[in-house]
Amino acid sequence: MAPMRTSAAEKAHVTNYDIAPGVSAALKNFVLPEKLGFGLVAAPVMFSAEWADGAWGRGRLIPYGPIEMLPGARALQYGELVFEGLKAYRVGAAEPNLFRAGENYKRLARSAQRLSMSPVPEALFFEAIGAVVGSCHRLIPRESGRSLYLRPFLCGTEAGYLLRNSTTFRFMVIANPVEIYSSGPMRVAIERDDVRAAVGGVGTAKASANYAASLRASNAAVARGLTVALWLDARDQRYIQELSGMNIFAVIDGELHTPALDGAILPGITRDSLITLARSLGFKVHERQMDLNELLAQISSGRCSEVFACGTAAILSPIGLMSDKDQREYVPARIDVVAATLREALLAIQERRAPDPFGWTRAVSPLAI
Ligand code: COI
Numbered sequence: 001m002a003p004m005r006t007s008a009a010e011k012a013h014v015t016n017y018d019i020a021p022g023v024s025a026a027l028k029n030f031v032l033p034e035k036l037g038f039g040l041v042a043a044p045v046m047f048s049a050e051w052a053d054g055a056w057g058r059g060r061l062i063p064y065g066p067i068e069m070l071p072g073a074r075a076l077q078y079g080e081l082v083f084e085g086l087k088a089y090r091v092g093a094a095e096p097n098l099f100r101a102g103e104n105y106k107r108l109a110r111s112a113q114r115l116s117m118s119p120v121p122e123a124l125f126f127e128a129i130g131a132v133v134g135s136c137h138r139l140i141p142r143e144s145g146r147s148l149y150l151r152p153f154l155c156g157t158e159a160g161y162l163l164r165n166s167t168t169f170r171f172m173v174i175a176n177p178v179e180i181y182s183s184g185p186m187r188v189a190i191e192r193d194d195v196r197a198a199v200g201g202v203g204t205a206k207a208s209a210n211y212a213a214s215l216r217a218s219n220a221a222v223a224r225g226l227t228v229a230l231w232l233d234a235r236d237q238r239y240i241q242e243l244s245g246m247n248i249f250a251v252i253d254g255e256l257h258t259p260a261l262d263g264a265i266l267p268g269i270t271r272d273s274l275i276t277l278a279r280s281l282g283f284k285v286h287e288r289q290m291d292l293n294e295l296l297a298q299i300s301s302g303r304c305s306e307v308f309a310c311g312t313a314a315i316l317s318p319i320g321l322m323s324d325k326d327q328r329e330y331v332p333a334r335i336d337v338v339a340a341t342l343r344e345a346l347l348a349i350q351e352r353r354a355p356d357p358f359g360w361t362r363a364v365s366p367l368a369i
Helices: 007-012 023-029 074-078 101-114 122-135 208-223 269-280 292-301 338-350
Strands: 017-019 045-052 059-063 081-083 086-089 097-099 147-156 169-178 186-190 228-232 240-243 247-252 255-259 285-288 304-311 315-323 361-363
Touching: 017 122, 023 045, 023 059, 045 122, 059 122, 074 147, 081 101, 081 208, 086 122, 101 122, 101 147, 101 269, 122 147, 122 169, 186 208, 208 228, 240 247, 240 255, 247 269, 247 292, 255 269, 269 285, 269 304, 269 315, 269 338, 292 304, 304 338, 315 338
Parallel strands: 017 059, 186 228, 186 315, 255 285
Antiparallel strands: 045 059, 045 169, 081 147, 086 097, 086 147, 097 361, 147 169, 228 240, 247 255, 247 304, 304 315
């Protein structure tokens, strides 16, 4: 039976949260290291709220650290976990800002719905983000390309092996000051055996299960000296879907092409933003079914001049090479030309260094904790 969901519970949610002892000291004692990596450095605080007896309890801002969970929790046993990734910036303005955070909220709600988990009320989502970003405002890097990566997640905490949803949930926001996700052009391994997601499955949800499904191919790619796996559709193993954790674009005859959302691809917010931004800059953008073999032929003939990846973590990362299962390599003629133009245009908006004609950014109030 699906867990009880009542809008009354959402309405009853109190938009205040508690601040645990130790939060102030954790924030005060935190020193931002020079080398950040991506997820190596944890912000000193995190937000947690729990759903039980049909209602969300009061949220808490707590020092970052291990959490307790029953070993039989469905999040651990059955992967009942959905998450988001978004960034807070502090480059162009002293106060922090978010980028299209409402889209992250909507996607988390859709992901929770796909796994029939209790939804997180929008007010709770933004309360949590506001608490973490607001309290950490001083440690958000100010250099372009660096930011505070936010990882909200919702997981089922009830122990039990019956294949049904948990009746208790935990919603958390953890954060990491980060630098750029990938260094240098990516070397792509075309994955022709494993499947990441099929239409009707959970590919369009940001569910941890999708990322688990991609790990074997990621390891195999790294073992071949490559960076990331490229996924094909589950039915025909022919049409391009996405890279592990990123969407993909190709420049063909000077126009942008990206796989249309096929019911298994994750609808990336960076992907969506790029489509809008590129069109506003005069590029023609096509969302269509993309045959991998056709793209490889277009790279070989030079019609496809450039390929790149995009995502919250990746921003826009150039692809330097695509390697097939038979070890044949396809090298686009240009690396990071159109991608560089679009990356700078997007980052300038995200970082509030340029006007935001789309209304994509919103400020977060710094908190004096
Ligand atoms: C993100 O870009 O936010 C993701 O979740 C991708 C992950 C591989 C870091």
